[in-house]
Amino acid sequence: MSQAVPDLGAPVQLRETRTVLRKFIGYVGARIGLSILAFVLVLAAVPSLLVGPLQTAANATGDFLASPNAQNILGTDEVGRDVLNLVVHGARVSLTIALVATVISLIVGTAIGMMSGYYRGRIDVWLMRVTDFFFIVPTFMLALVITPVFLEVLGRGGTILGFRPSLFVVILVIGLTSWGFVARIVRSQTLTLRERQFVDRARVVGSSDLGIMLRHILPNLVPQIAANGALVVAGAIYTETALSFLGLGDPLQPSWGTMLNLAQRAGAASVGAWWYLGAPGVCVLAVSLGFVLVGNALDDTFNPRRRAIP
Template sequence: MTYTNYGPSRTREFKVFLGRLLERRGAWFGLAALAFFLLLAAAPDLIVGPLETAVTADGDFLAPPDRHHIFGTDEIGRDVLNLVVHGSRISLTIALVATIISLLVGTAVGISAGYYGGRIETWLMRMTDFFFIVPPFVLALVIAPVFVEVLGRGRDILGFRSSLFVTVLVIGLTSWSFVARIIRSQTLSLKERTFIDRARVVGSGDSNIMIRHLLPNLVPQIAANGALVVANAIYIETSLSFLGLGDPLQPSWGTLLSLGQRAGAASAGAWWYLGAPGACVLVVSLGFVLLGNALDDTFNPRRRVIP
């Protein structure tokens, strides 16, 4: 039996929550950006056709935007719009899967540390402090090449090429620390509530209490911080790909920026080559940040009065 109070009607609570969320302009921008880029990522072939290669390219060298190539072409004549739309699938897939890993690890560490306390909490939080102090990008930059060599290049792992799988794994395993700290602080408060005492009285075990009683009450914090983790994951993925750790056969936005830099797009005045993927990274990251802030405002009773 769960003593968590969800109110008289979950449907009504959801409508109230959605209404409060949509009162914030940041939520509108974040949801619109998310919906737009998810559409691009879901059906790039329907929007711009198959991914162009050196064989299928029909443009000139770094040709500026025109009616045939809205975002211009790259150094081998490929349509930049085609590359950017296909890159959205890679970038968003990596960011979303890495975020899921980060939330799972951070939630597990935070709820365990907050619930058990004592030596378990001390050990888990010292480990969290290490990942919190060391910048995730620096840590990812150090361990990513090691993982690539261990797993091998060009292999398929769980549907990802090995280089992309390593990027997902590295981002997920280096970006969970602040989630763990937030979940721990919330768990420390929740475990003193009456419904947790009642659960103990009726004989619920520790795992049952954490999963069925504490975890549902932590969902708002997980959701709000999840949007911020996605933005951070996009930044790290873009940085790693820009430094050459991406897969040129499956170009993400960061890979396109790297290819543009190597082709001398900046010195050649080909602003469209760097501007298009750069703008996508900026808009998506900003959208997720604004959505995360809006979710935090909505879930936080002290901030609900702020429109």
């Protein structure tokens, strides 16, 4: 009568996961970054519970460009709206745009990088020439040229996949112009992984190229994709802020970049309304710093060749 062999895979995998988490949390930068992001994500998740519904010009109750006081902690804007209310609600818009755009960027970059590294040859050459274009041309400049064209084609009325056209276009443009770096990283890792024995064994048993890439190569790329994904989010926030500051955002769903655009139009800098410019500006810097710190900590955790100082 045969005895059942206990499955030790799950406990071993659990121990390895705990080791990786302890190493990641051991970095000071990781703890700082996670604290910043956790705080902002809470603000973005429940803005109405914290500061009430989004204020508009019709229901504004403060004075015009009033400095910070007991009633309005971060002062008011040019129409009397509470800047704190706008900042908290703007967190949801800015983070939604950045995260969805990053998902698009990671999907495109991972797909192109894997195909390029796995097939090599002519496919590799052509895909890398396309990647070089997006890698060399500044993402912001390319997005600045493409965004007005997309807005003209799609229009500004109605919704697209739940987003207003202006937000949808910004998300799409950022996602489709910021994948070059991800593709390069994924390609270099795929070139190494395709020569491993587990890939050769998969070929011997008759696995298709798509099956090998999805079942055997992609899981080994997840750590690098996650580490670089955090850095892509930081870049997406900067790009969205810059595009919205130039007037390509949606004024009905104000993001931090849209707030900076409105503050600039109201002449906040010239009249000394530092709170109007400072509040969204500090938020952009803090969230971007949080994602950069987390991304660097993930890279240090999964890349043994890097020697980071905890």
